[in-house]
Amino acid sequence: MSKMKELTSCAALLIDQVASRHTDRTQNHPRILAAIETINTKIPALDPLRVTVGDEIQAVYETLGDALRASHHIRANLFGEVELRFGIGLGDVEVIDAERGIQDGSAWWRARAAIEEIEQLAAEPGTAGLRTGIRDERSEANPLTVATARLVDTQLFRLRPGAREALRSLLAGLDNQTAAKLAGITPSANSQRIINNDLRTLAEAIETLGQLP
Incomplete structure (x- = not known):
């Protein structure tokens, strides 16, 4: 748990499991904990990824890009x-109770609104693959971010295993030979994929989103 007391400009990331009652x-849980440990070593956070109440995971990042990087890499x-859903809110975060990890602030309100909105949209015909909700009310917010x-x-939803x-290997920066070996296939087959x-x-596109301020 970080020792931050209040941040006036940051990105709150809220994650939950899709259809968790049926999994x-x-x-x-151990798979999620292992993924969290991996992401926390790769992507710097103001308050690292951690499991909170129920099946929820949360973290606080300095930028929208860092929050998106974390969401794409844990996914x-x-x-x-495990199928995950994400809500990202830009705003302020205040630590109410550092010992218990209780936080509040506009970034969290927006993250909650974003994840609820994307859950509703994913239930509609033609948008079943949506997983990432973003609420960014800053004056410098890029209008293309949500659409991208x-x-x-x-695209992720449509990919086969x-x-x-x-x-995953591309995002991890692995060369083709190493990626093929991990997948148990030939380098040629991995290249074709x-x-x-x-x-x-x-x-x-994922890496570019991860560079947003």
Whole structure:
């Protein structure tokens, strides 16, 4: 737990499991903890990813880009194991109770509104793949951010397991030979997964979102 008391400009990230009541939470929990540990070592946070009440996970980041990077990387780490939904809110965060990890502030209100909105949208026909909600009311907010994040969601939703595995390796910066070995396939087969699913373009979009202020 960080020792921050109040931050006036940051990104709150709220994560929950999709259809968690219909999954084996006992089995999923250690997988989630392992993914959290991996992401926390890779992406600097003002308050690192941690499990809170029920099946929720939360963190606080300095920028929207860092919050999006964390969301995409934890999602990739759990491909095929746990399906996650994300809400990101930009604003202020105040620590109410540091010992118990209780926080408040406009960033959290917006993160909650964002995750509820994306859950509702995903229930509608034609938008089942949406997983990332963003509420950014800053004057410098880029109007293309939400649309781009939703396009990425849609593409991720359509990928088959093998293509998701190849994308995970791309995001991790692995070379083709190493990625193929981890997947148990030939380098040529891994290259075909990347080419046939336009994974380099998708990875570039994800990495670009991760650079947003």
